Amino acid sequence: MKFQPTKWTLVFLLASAMLILMGGAAVAPALPLISEAFPDCSEALVSLIVTLPSLAIAITGFFIGGLSDRIGRLPILSASLLIFSVAGASGFFLNSLPAILAGRFILGIGIAGITTTTTALITDYYSGMTRTKVLGYQGASMGAGVLILETSGGFLAGISWRLSFLIYLIGLVILIGVLATMKEPLREQKTFLHESTDKSTAETGKDAIQREKGLIKPNRKRESNTRPVCEILSVYITLFLSMVMFFLLPTKLPYLIPDILTTMDLSETGGIFANPALLSGMFLGVVGLVSALMGVFYWKIAVHMHKNLILVLTYFMLCAGFITLGLSHSLPVAGIAVVIIGIGNGLMIPTLLNWLTSVTPMAVMGRIMGGYSVSLNLGQFASSLIIVPVFAVVGTYSGLYLAFSILAALLTVVYLIAYLKTRALNLAEPSPVRN
Numbered sequence: 158m159k160f161q162p163t164k165w166t167l168v169f170l171l172a173s174a175m176l177i178l179m180g181g182a183a184v185a186p187a188l189p190l191i192s193e194a195f196p197d198c199s200e201a202l203v204s205l206i207v208t209l210p211s212l213a214i215a216i217t218g219f220f221i222g223g224l225s226d227r228i229g230r231l232p233i234l235s236a237s238l239l240i241f242s243v244a245g246a247s248g249f250f251l252n253s254l255p256a257i258l259a260g261r262f263i264l265g266i267g268i269a270g271i272t273t274t275t276t277a278l279i280t281d282y283y284s285g286m287t288r289t290k291v292l293g294y295q296g297a298s299m300g301a302g303v304l305i306l307e308t309s310g311g312f313l314a315g316i317s318w319r320l321s322f323l324i325y326l327i328g329l330v331i332l333i334g335v336l337a338t339m340k341e342p343l344r345e346q347k348t349f350l351h352e353s354t355d356k357s358t359a360e361t362g363k364d365a366i367q368r369e370k371g372l373i374k375p376n377r378k379r380e381s382n383t384r385p386v387c388e389i390l391s392v393y394i395t396l397f398l399s400m401v402m403f404f405l406l407p408t409k410l411p412y413l414i415p416d417i418l419t420t421m422d423l424s425e426t427g428g429i430f431a432n433p434a435l436l437s438g439m440f441l442g443v444v445g446l447v448s449a450l451m452g453v454f455y456w457k458i459a460v461h462m463h464k465n466l467i468l469v470l471t472y473f474m475l476c477a478g479f480i481t482l483g484l485s486h487s488l489p490v491a492g493i494a495v496v497i498i499g500i501g502n503g504l505m506i507p508t509l510l511n512w513l514t515s516v517t518p519m520a521v522m523g524r525i526m527g528g529y530s531v532s533l534n535l536g537q538f539a540s541s542l543i544i545v546p547v548f549a550v551v552g553t554y555s556g557l558y559l560a561f562s563i564l565a566a567l568l569t570v571v572y573l574i575a576y577l578k579t580r581a582l583n584l585a586e587p588s589p590v591r592n
Contacts, residue, residue, distance in 0.1 A: 160340040162282040167291065169334035170282075173234065174275045174295045175302035176241060176328065181210035181261070181268060181537065182407035183306035184248065186438040187314035187321040189411055194318060195254045201545055202254070204408050208541040209258055211404075213265025214272065214534035221266075222273040222527015229341045230274040230281065230523070237270025238332040245325025264325070265534070272530035277522045280514050281342035289511055290456040296507035297452025300499070303445025307407070311438015385516035389525060392513045393532040395468070398568060399505055400536025401543060402475060402561050406444060406498065408541060411437040413482075413491075413554040420486050436488075443492065444499040451503025458504070459511065465576035467508045469569055474501030476565035483559035 162170075184191075185207050192203045225233040244267060247260035276295070283291050306324055313320035415433045458467060478498035485491040510529075517525045547560050 159343055160282075163338060165334070165338040166282070167294070169331060169338050170275055170278060170291075171294055171298035172331045173238065173271055173335065175298045175305070176331070177268065177272045177275070177299055177302065177533075181265065181534075182207045182404070183245075183310045183324050184314070184318075184321040185407035185441065186307060186311035186411050186434040187318040188408070189415070190314055190318040190434060198254050200412075201541065204541050205258055206248075206261055207408055208404070208538045209261045210265030210268055211534035211537035213262045214269040215531045215538060217266050218269045218273060218530035218534065219524065219527040221269045222277075222523045222525070222530065224523075225270075225274050225277060225527075226521065226523035230278050231335070231339055231341045233270045234274040234278070234335060234339075235332060237267045237274065238328045238335065240264070240267030241271060242267075242325055242328035242332070245328065246322055248322035249319050267328075269527075269530050269534070272533065273523060273526045276510060276514065276529065277526045278339070278342065280517075280519070280522050286456070288514070289459055292510050292514065293452050293455030293459070293507045295452070295510065296455055296503060297449040299506055300445045300448025300450075300452055300503055303448060304442040305445070307438045307441035307445060309438075311435045311441070314434040314438070315432045385518070388516045389513065389528070392509050393528055395568070396509050396529065396532040397536040397539070398564065399475075399509075400533055401540045402479070402564055403498075403502060403505075404537045404540035405479075405544070405558060405561055406441060406495070409544070409554050409557060410440060410495075413558075414440065416554060417486065417488060417491060421488065440491065440495050444495045444502065447496050447499025448503035448506075451500055452507055455504065455507045459508070463576060463579065464508055464512050465572050465579060467504055468572040469576060471501045471504040471508065472565045472568040472572065474498070474504070476562045476569060479558045479562035479565060483555045483557075483562065485555075 188203055188206065191206065192198070192200060195203065221233060221237075241264060244260050244263035247263075248257045251257045251260060276292075279288065279291050279295060309324050310321045313324065411434065414437045418433060418436075462470075474497050478494050478496075478501060481497060482491060482494035485494055513525065513529060514522075544557065548554075548557055551557055551560050
């Protein structure tokens with residue numbers, strides 16, 4: 158008998174997804190304090206505390222995704238949550254940076270399993286517009302993860318940088334809920350490269366609703382010839398570049414905030430202004446809060462807008478946010494910037510996930526989600542490497558954000574061209590047949 162997910166199933170699925178985006182960066186507000194604790198280590202080396210888990214995910218993501226197809230999603234998710242908690246909290250006990258970095262690499266293996274299995278389970282448990290809504294909620298939960306983990310990490314770092322590592326113990330609570338509310342889903346076995354089904358050309362949003370109502374007849378020629386490989390690669394590349402940009406926030410915002418405080422002559426005023434770690438965590442939390450709100454209402458946007466148009470809006474907002482942050486010399490302006498960036502991020506994750514799951518055959522969902530995990534986290538790791546030469550050229554953290562706004566602008570143009578091309582093709586087709 159097929160397992161029917163309950164509300165509690167959804168709660169703990171989303172709670173697991175909450176750990177994906179900021180799992181490696183939960184201690185980001187503590188980076189300047191860790192730099193002080195290990196003065197012989199460079200800023201780039203200390204930043205690996207945030208980005209090294211991403212490298213581990215990039216190395217193991219495909220393998221773990223394939224393993225989840227073979228032995229099941231639930232065993233992988235459960236083991237991954239346990240690894241997440243133990244390896245994540247290890248930084249509290251370790252006394253050398255190399256040992257902490259080793260624990261961070263193992264943490265990444267746990268996040269890889271969580272990233273791969275949560276989206277695969279959503280695809281296994283839900284279908285149609287319900288799946289679109291849940292993927293939006295997943296994006297919201299990832300934003301909530303930024304809010305909860307970064308704010309909590311900033312608060313704990315204000316007491317001691319070691320305490321910020323204890324935030325990872327939340328994984329044990331989620332593990333108990335997963336074991337109590339989920340069962341392994343039944344999956345059909347199909348061939349990936351030769352499969353020619355509606356799944357490979359599945360649609361979401363307004364077109365899907367119209368087709369279900371019979372307002373639009375299927376394009377049989379397109380369905381028989383379309384292969385998802387190119388679209389999957391497009392999602393992977395877009396996600397990689399998006400993470401390169403987005404991870405400028407957890408890795409460099411904690412260094413930019415003290416600069417802004419110095420510019421405003423607030424460093425010596427005391428109170429919250431004397432605690433840059435907490436302030437950085439709060440700003441990153443705003444990004445998460447806005448992203449979460451966008452994720453909750455994402456399905457309403459997806460109904461009325463083509464995915465390429467949503468991506469145009471996404472990267473336009475990221476571009477505008479980076480420019481605003483780069484030009485900011487006060488906390489209120491920086492606050493406006495992170496709100497704008499939060500809107501873009503809140504649209505980006507569910508749109509790319511919805512696109513990817515709509516073109517992926519069920520039999521290889523684990524492997525494709527493993528690729529998603531690799532792209533997401535390889536972009537996060539690459540961000541720390543790409544930042545070094547760019548920072549050497551621009552010389553300031555403000556200049557760094559201005560430089561990366563160019564990449565966001567390029568993605569805006571790419572998806573605007575893609576949208577206009579798609580619209581032109583649709584206008585060239587015969588008018589929809591209506592009953």
